[in-house]
Amino acid sequence: xxxxxxxxxxxxxxxxxxxxxxxxxxxxxxxxxxxxxxxxxxxxxxxxxxxxxxxxxxxxxxxxxxxxxxxxxxxxxxxxxxxxxxxxxxxxxxxxxxxxxxxxxxxxxxxxxxxxxxxxxxxxxxxxxxxxxxxxxxxxxxxxxxxxxxxxxxxxxxxxxxxxxxxxxxxxxxxxxxxxxxxxxxxxxxxxxxxxxxxxxxxxxxxxxxxxxxxxxxxxxxxxxxxxxxxxxxxxxxxxxxxxx
Numbered sequence: 001x002x003x004x005x006x007x008x009x010x011x012x013x014x015x016x017x018x019x020x021x022x023x024x025x026x027x028x029x030x031x032x033x034x035x036x037x038x039x040x041x042x043x044x045x046x047x048x049x050x051x052x053x054x055x056x057x058x059x060x061x062x063x064x065x066x067x068x069x070x071x072x073x074x075x076x077x078x079x080x081x082x083x084x085x086x087x088x089x090x091x092x093x094x095x096x097x098x099x100x101x102x103x104x105x106x107x108x109x110x111x112x113x114x115x116x117x118x119x120x121x122x123x124x125x126x127x128x129x130x131x132x133x134x135x136x137x138x139x140x141x142x143x144x145x146x147x148x149x150x151x152x153x154x155x156x157x158x159x160x161x162x163x164x165x166x167x168x169x170x171x172x173x174x175x176x177x178x179x180x181x182x183x184x185x186x187x188x189x190x191x192x193x194x195x196x197x198x199x200x201x202x203x204x205x206x207x208x209x210x211x212x213x214x215x216x217x218x219x220x221x222x223x224x225x226x227x228x229x230x231x232x233x234x235x236x237x238x239x240x241x242x243x244x245x
Contacts (some may be wrong), residue, residue, distance in 0.1 A: 036072025050162040060172040082133025101225025127158035
């Protein structure tokens with residue numbers, strides 16, 4: 001689809017989402033949003049994400065389990081009758097897999113831009129839309145170089161306007177650079193297996209407004225998308241608070 005046609009189609013789709021019901025456009029309560037994984041929520045200020053946040057999931061391989069972890073929060077966003085939009089520039093997103101992990105596809109919108117310029121534009125429009133609870137973008141597929149800071153900065157401002165969450169998947173090289181993202185997680189697959197699933201180590205590498213730190217080991221069940229805690233290390237914030245008591 002040509003660039004102008006794609007943008008027109010994207011805007012029409014977002015207008016339709018906004019028109020499905022006034023509930024999607026009502027101001028959201030000033031509460032934190034859960035990641036759907038209590039042990040990760042516990043590492044964040046006040047136990048969750050602020051509305052209008054960007055979250056990066058950084059890993060060295062696509063099959064690290066980062067998508068399963070991020071889907072836990074998508075489930076909760078959909079319970080608020082908000083939409084989930086996937087900007088799939090690589091054409092690799094497979095909706096039946098998400099459905100198999102218990103995520104409803106009823107409020108899913110998949111956009112497949114024909115260029116990176118259109119993809120960047122589409123992400124910003126989705127983040128600005130108050131009917132979109134989660135904007136999902138696998139930036140690990142970007143050719144050649146990471147997104148410019150100015151792009152992520154615009155996305156951050158757009159998310160603050162729309163009140164939803166931006167979920168970005170980044171390659172391991174992203175660890176070495178700064179980012180406008182509010183929360184950044186590093187996901188590392190472990191060689192050993194759990195009793196019924198794969199083991200991953202999740203580290204909070206940065207969090208706006210607090211000390212970063214804390215590692216949680218989780219077991220992921222590929223068949224169901226369920227996540228359970230194996231072990232957790234106290235966050236830097238918790239350690240500082242304990243020292244002050």
